[in-house]
Amino acid sequence: MAILTLKNVGKVYNKRWVALSDLDFSIAEGEFVFLIGPSGAGKTTLLKLILAQETPDTGIIDVAGFSSSTLKHEEIPLLRRKLGVIFQDFKLLPDMTAWNNVAFALRVCGYPGKMVKTRTDELLAQVGLLHKSKSYPQELSGGESQRIAIARALVHSPVLLLADEPTGNLDTHATDEILQLLLDINRQGMAVLMATHDIELVERFGFRVLELQEGYLIGDRKGNSV
Ligand SMILES: Nc1ncnc2c1ncn2[C@@H]1O[C@H](COP(=O)(O)OP(=O)(O)O)[C@@H](O)[C@H]1O
Ligand SMILES: [Mg+2]
Structure with missing residues (x-):
């Protein structure tokens, strides 16, 4: 089963700048896929289209049971709960502890306090950073910051994680740690x-x-491997 299918997808910015053309591909449930290409190739635009932050000018995107051809504005938050997203610059909230950065994503969805606590502790344990719960983002290394961002991206147990150059600011050691973590999560069934x-x-x-x-x-x- 495909978790993501693009049919003839194109994106034109400002009516004249062609960012994406004729994209046709599918990603299966639980698959791990790299998206490569030089700066300006359209990688971020493609991720934005999948997240419904941008709309395609041609073609159709089917993702996690939603179709860009019928998606209603009020359905966008429901679609985004099926997707996790992480970025090169982590995008953690600087005035909140690591723990609250994760808990906040649950609180805004109105989950009860007890559930927020259990789930936040569980996610921080999963990324190996429960002991950094009280640290603020500026007290974390790049690799730790990205692990907190991953914990936050997992709050809704997404079916697909979108990662936009997540290791772009990290050294080789931290890059390997992040990849290992993404592989562990992928093995539990989440497509990346x-x-x-x-x-x-x-x-x-x-x-x-x-x-x-x-x-x-x-x-x-x-x-060429699993
Ligand atoms: N909001 C925007 N408005 C106009 N042009 C944009 C916008 N975002 C990206 N572009 C252009 O679209 C092309 C693809 O950009 P992007 O998707 O960011 O590529 P990548 O992530 O591969 O570096 C680039 O030429 C970029 O300048
Ligand atoms: Mg980009």
Whole structure:
């Protein structure tokens, strides 16, 4: 079963800047896929389309049971609860502890306090950072910050995690830790679409690779390991 399907998807910014053209591909439930391509190739635009932060100008995106052709504005929050997202710059709230950065994402959805506590503790344990609960983002390393961001992205147990260059600000050691964590989560069934321009990383892990160039999908290589 596909968790994500794009049919003939195109995106034009400001009526003249073609960011994406004719994208056709699917991602299966539980699949791990790298999205590569140079800066400006359209990686972030593609992730924004999947998140319904931008709308396609041509074609249809089916994701997690929602279709861009019929998606209503009020359904967007429901769609986003099926998706997790992480970024190169982590986007943690600087005035909140690590624990509250995760708990906040649950509180805004109106979950009861006891459930927020249990789930937040569980997620921080899953990313190995329960002992950093009381630390503020500026007291965390880059790798730790990204692990907190991953915990936050997992609050709704997403079916698909979108990662926009999540290791772009990290050294090799932290990069490997983040990849291992994403692999652990992927093994539990969550599909991952990870944009990166770290070709060495992509080759080392050997998953399927989608390659964008100037908005076109110019490659779809099957992975050589699991
Ligand atoms: N909001 C926007 N308005 C106009 N052009 C944009 C906007 N966002 C991105 N672009 C352009 O679309 C192209 C693809 O950008 P982007 O998706 O950010 O690529 P990548 O993430 O691969 O670096 C680039 O040429 C970029 O300048
Ligand atoms: Mg980008």
